[in-house]
Amino acid sequence: MNDKQQVAENIERIKAELNGRAKLLAATKTVPPEMINFAIEQGVDLIGENRVNELLEKYEYIDRSRVQIHFIGALQTNKVKYIIDKVDMIQSVDRESLALEIERQAAKKNIVMPILAEVNIGNEPTKSGVAPEKALQFCEFLNTLPHVKLCGLMAIPPKCENLGDNREYFCKMRKIFIDISTKNVDNNIMDILSLGMSDDYLTAVDCGSNLVRVGSSIFGKRNYNI
Numbered sequence: 001m002n003d004k005q006q007v008a009e010n011i012e013r014i015k016a017e018l019n020g021r022a023k024l025l026a027a028t029k030t031v032p033p034e035m036i037n038f039a040i041e042q043g044v045d046l047i048g049e050n051r052v053n054e055l056l057e058k059y060e061y062i063d064r065s066r067v068q069i070h071f072i073g074a075l076q077t078n079k080v081k082y083i084i085d086k087v088d089m090i091q092s093v094d095r096e097s098l099a100l101e102i103e104r105q106a107a108k109k110n111i112v113m114p115i116l117a118e119v120n121i122g123n124e125p126t127k128s129g130v131a132p133e134k135a136l137q138f139c140e141f142l143n144t145l146p147h148v149k150l151c152g153l154m155a156i157p158p159k160c161e162n163l164g165d166n167r168e169y170f171c172k173m174r175k176i177f178i179d180i181s182t183k184n185v186d187n188n189i190m191d192i193l194s195l196g197m198s199d200d201y202l203t204a205v206d207c208g209s210n211l212v213r214v215g216s217s218i219f220g221k222r223n224y225n226i
């Protein structure tokens with residue numbers, strides 16, 4: 001894990017590279033609250049957590065007055081109730097059963113939960129997300145849920161051998177995004193395209209991403225054993 005000075009330099013560099021084209025979400029899995037709060041001070045736009053338990057452990061220590069927290073990881077249906085009033089967006093909505101549970105829990109709290117639909121852009125059997133050809137249908141379904149607000153799309157492309165090979169997937173995502181946004185006649189503004197991580201955020205932004213999720217390029221290599 002990087003020290004504070006390194007983290008500050010990384011954030012400054014990445015923000016300069018993004019140059020206002022995309023929001024910078026700091027992916028903070030395994031990062032302790034003190035370092036998360038330091039990153040917030042340094043100007044990251046959003047925080048993204050992957051695991052429900054870890055989020056709950058860190059939640060009260062994170063300075064939430066300045067940034068929103070997004071949930072970006074695989075989400076079990078039975079855990080939605082623990083985070084429904086703690087996160088500002090769930091980016092990883094990948095199936096109808098999960099959306100229905102978010103609807104149910106949000107209704108209980110009388111809130112509307114902003115979400116992104118996750119697309120399995122590489123059609124990988126081991127990855128979550130709806131198949132690209134099912135994305136429109138899934139979004140139409142999401143738009144029928146009164147306590148769910150569909151704000152855009154998210155994807156994690158296949159691991160590519162060469163940097164730059166992801167461009168094809170990012171571009172495919174942009175096409176789907178534009179397609180669905182145009183067809184979205186329900187007055188529902190879908191304006192977030194969440195694409196790009198440490199190795200490929202600049203390619204993603206080139207292809208139209210406006211929210212990048214960056215972990216190790218800010219905080220250094222993760223240590224999963226803590």
Ligand SMILES: *Cc1c(COP(=O)(O)O)cnc(C)c1O
Pocket residue numbers: 027029050072073156197198199213214215216217
């Ligand atoms: C961990 C994670 C990231 C950031 O990954 P890095 O390669 O460390 O930048 C982005 N998105 C999701 C969903 C993640 O789980």
